[in-house]
Amino acid sequence: MTDLRRRFVAEIERETGPLPPALADAFGAVPREVFVGGGFQRRDGKWATPGMPGFLQTVYSDNVLVTKLADGLPVSSSSQPSLMAIMLTALDVRPGDRVLEIGTGTGYNAALLSRLGASVTSVDVQPDVAAQARDALKLAGVQDVRLLVGDGYLDAGPDFDRVIVTVGVAGVSPHWLSQSRPGLVVVPVEHAGTHPVLAVTGTADGPVTGSVICPSGFMTAAGPLTAQHGTSHPAPTAALTALKEATPPRWAEPLTSLRYRDLWYAAGIWSTRATHAALPDHQQNAVALLDPAGTGGAAILPDGSVLAGGPDAADRTDEANNILDRWESAGRPPMQAWQITLSRTPDPRYPLWTPTSWQLR
Ligand SMILES: C[S@@+](CC[C@H](N)C(=O)[O-])C[C@H]1O[C@@H](n2cnc3c(N)ncnc32)[C@H](O)[C@@H]1O
Structure with a gap:
């Protein structure tokens, strides 16, 4: 060597x-x-x-x-x-x-x-x-x-x-799963605008389950592997500007970047509005709950403060604070603590197995 x-x-x-x-x-x-x-x-x-x-x-x-x-x-x-x-x-x-x-x-x-x-x-x-x-x-x-x-x-x-x-995908192709015996698929699957890497096991006819290995920043795949489905989160956005502080910091010591990813993961479980947002005014990236127009909403920062803007600011701030309360009362679980069940999307041509329910192990 x-x-x-x-x-x-x-x-x-x-x-x-x-x-x-x-x-x-x-x-x-x-x-x-x-x-x-x-x-x-x-x-x-x-x-x-x-x-x-x-x-x-x-x-x-x-x-x-x-x-x-x-x-x-x-x-x-x-x-x-x-x-x-x-x-x-x-x-x-x-x-x-x-x-x-x-x-x-x-x-x-x-x-x-x-x-x-x-x-x-x-x-x-x-x-x-x-x-x-x-x-x-x-x-x-x-x-x-x-x-x-x-x-x-x-x-x-x-x-x-x-x-x-x-490469980052929206779900697991049924072709990767064996017909006969559970295999192992290590795969970055879209969740709240990022691609946490999952270890997935199951057969082509199900059941299919998984757990998180680590966060990742993989580029997204081309073609049917990135099809939108019923539980897709919104695409990452850079459009969140003019957000103002709606709730002050919760924690004197902000979460480390890995612990922040754990909170981000939980936010993606509890809100289908959660996605990756670049916040140009605040020079950082964050998990944000977008309003339907995708130009406003509430962003949760690593110190537990919430920034919000747009017509839905009050509702999205409440939703963000509910997520923070829930994560704290669950004992701030790491992303690896979730047991994931995947379901097959009804797409007749290109079905995917995508995460649809989560339980703390
Ligand atoms: C991050 S790179 C892979 C890194 C690689 N394993 C290495 O060791 O260098 C992602 C690759 O996925 C490919 N890709 C994107 N969409 C794909 C798809 N639907 N099917 C197969 N490959 C795809 C891209 O062309 C790109 O080369």
């Missing part, structure tokens, strides 16, 4: 805690730079290419590397390594497992899965992205990954032991 990769594994472990030895070996062995050989967007917006000063240092850091943009928005990337590590740990791959990956992207995650001994099928909807991943896998000497170009919603072949989805 090179020094750079040894430090990389240590940086990942600072976020995740000790990795299973096989996974630490995989991060230490697979050359990430080969999978971003076409470069990536730096934080300052410029394009980093191999050979530039600092290129390898950024490749071997705990950062998402955006490798393709369309109309200025990221449409493919190599995900944040610590998030990949948490998802791969939850996937609990054993040598010989047949694993389906949705969202090949750079191919780096597929290469890690292959190093873990899985027999990997990986699907990406963008032909050029898949072609680059194919070249990178070849260059890295990874031979046993089957790459498919197409929509990951669709049937990718016979039953898999495990499915890992590396």
Whole structure:
């Protein structure tokens, strides 16, 4: 293992805690730079290419590397390594497992899965992205990954032991669930404008249940995987301006960002109006309960204060305070404490299994 990769594994472990030895070996062995050989967007917006000063240092850091943009928005990337590590740990791959990956992207995650001994099928909807991943896998000497170009919603072949989805979706495709035995699907499913990663088990005919592994900021999938359904939350918004303080802070010590995500998750359970809102006037992002027009509502901040605006401000403030009361009286549960039941949407062409009820474990 090179020094750079040894430090990389240590940086990942600072976020995740000790990795299973096989996974630490995989991060230490697979050359990430080969999978971003076409470069990536730096934080300052410029394009980093191999050979530039600092290129390898950024490749071997705990950062998402955006490798393709369309109309200025990221449409493919190599995900944040610590998030990949948490998802791969939850996937609990054993040598010989047949694993389906949705969202090949750079191919780096597929290469890690292959190093873990899985027999990997990986699907990406963008032909050029898949072609680059194919070249990178070849260059890295990874031979046993089957790459498919197409929509990951669709049937990718016979039953898999495990499915890992590396793009944000609205629900679980029935094609990812085995007909015969409960498999495991690790999947970021939309909830209140973000994509918490779920561990879902069940068969194609149900029942299907799950629990939350961790928060995530995955980009959203193309096609039927992001269809709106009966319990969809509103899309994230940047339109909430001119909000005023409606309720003062509850807590002298604001919630840490992880604990705030726990409150955010509960808000998404208790309100179908909850979504991710950028609050330009307050220079932060928050969970907000939108009014029907989507331009006003109430935002809950990490110190428990509520900002509100628009014609429904009073009602949405009450709703926000009810959520805060409920979360506190439930003992401020972490997102991982919820047992989730998923139901099949009635869409005749592209049904999805989506979260519909939650119970504290
Ligand atoms: C965050 S990247 C995946 C990261 C990747 N696993 C890696 O290791 O680099 C998300 C990928 O999902 C793909 N994608 C988006 N919608 C999809 C869909 N409906 N089916 C399959 N792939 C999809 C995008 O083209 C993009 O390459």
